[in-house]
Amino acid sequence: MQVLVIGGTGTLGRQIAKKAIDAGYQVRCMVRKPRSASFLQEWGCELTQGDLLKQDSIEYALKGVDAVIDSSTSRPEDPKSVYETDWDGKLNLFRACENIGVKRVVFLSLLAAEKFRNVPLMDIKYCTERLLEDSSFDYTILKGAAFMQGVIGQFAIPILDSQPVWISGTTGPIAYMNTQDMARFAVAALSREATVRKSFPVVGPKAWNADELVKLCEKYSNKTARVLRVSPFLIDIAKTMVSFFEPTVNVAERLSFADVSGSGITLDSSMEESYRVFGLDPSETTEIESYVKEYYDLILKRLREMETDLNKEQRKKLPF
Template sequence: MKVLIVGGTGTLGRQIAKKAIDAGFQVRCMVRRPRKASYLQEWGCELTQGDLLRQKDLEYSLNGVDALIDAATSRPDDPRSVYETDWEGKLNLYRACESIGVKRVVFLSLLAAEKFRNVPLMDIKFCTERYLLDSSLDFTILQGAAFMQGVIGQFAIPILDSQPVWISGNSSNIAYMNTEDMASFAIAALSRSQTIRGVYLVVGPRSWKSEEVIKICEGFSDKKAKVLRVSPALIRIAKTLVSFFQATTNVAERLEFADVSGSGIELNAPMEKTYKDFGLDISLTTSLDSYIKEYYEVILKRLREMEADLNREQRKKLPF
């Protein structure tokens, strides 16, 4: 089977590409900047240059493929609105699939998107799901919560570097998932006919409070966290300020996502049916505490190796 992956240079997309290659698929990735995606070629992926907003690029990239995996999401530094890059791009992508005859589609969505239509990214995910449900495509929709990789930037690194950790005053319990595990579901869907036209909740083994995540990081880093709670009112002020400037449109829209993580709604779901339909072993799914432990073991080892080559003044600047 030949598979086209869009979003292949993203945190999740690159894991999907690697697992697809390892599983024996022929993999093509449509990317905007091929030079920055050379590692995908080294893994064995074919690259095509393209943009979701250009119909000819999509038709060229989809030509000759059997299935599509859509892991594309606009980048935080994209100056355009997510409604332009994501929503218009999704419409172009799936219309191209229908016109060319690529029926099999796996779409990476977000859990509880229907509850947060006021958040642009969630609204787009919800509307894309509705589009697929009304289409003739053989889709599989995977609804994830949040990725463990994001925990590193939000909690693990600031704590290690003695920087403040910002959390919402009413933070949600979140069932974080490793992108490698999410990628396994995306690849498994292609060979599991029972997942066709199915919508699946795909989350980690358990949900975690922000305070619990901080304690785990403190334990493995042997550092005390500096926690700052941010009120919803302050976030609203920040969203208002950045929305005044056209160049920060994408930033303002992403700040809206704080309404999700700070809603107090638990982002978790039962996974028994999902594992059964995809034929995957739940015991092999990464737990958040083991993920954070491994991160600190690796990073602290590297830092200590660096320390051996530094003088006394340079050592004082190291975060341990």
């Protein structure tokens, strides 16, 4: 089977491409900048240059393809609105699939998107889900909550660097999942008929709130966190101010995602059916405790090695 991965250079997309290669699929990745995606080629992926805002380039990438896995989303550095980069891009992708005759689509969505229509990215995910359900595609929708990789940037690194951890609103528990585990579900869907024209939650083993994550990072970093709680009112002011300027519209839309993380709503779901239908073993899913511990073990080891090397260089300069 020839699989086209959309968003292959992203945090999740690259894991999907690697898992698909390991599973024996022929994998093609459509990327905007092939030079920055050379690592995918080294793994065995075929690269094709394309852009979701250019339908002809999508149709070119789809030639000979049996299935599409779409993990794409706009990036923080994109100046345009996500309604242009994401929604228009999705419409172009599905039109191209219809024109070429590709029926199998695996779409990576977000849990509880229907509850946050005021957040642009969630609104687009929700509308894409509805679009697929009303289509003739053999789709599978995977609804994730958040990735463990985000915990590192939001909590682990600031605490290690003695920087403040910013928390907004009343944070609800979130069932973070490792992107490698999410990728296992995306690839497994390709060979599971029972997943066709269905939606499934794909979340981590346990939901964690912000305070619990802070304590976890303190435990494995041996540092005390400095937590700063930001009023949702201040974030609303920031969103309003940046939205006045067109080049910062993407910033305003990103800030609005704080409405999700600070809503107090639990982003979690039972995974019993998902594991059963996809034929995956829940015991192989990464737990956030081991993920954070492994990160700190690796980073602290490297810091000690750097300190040792520095001491060696300093000793070489001594006159005796």
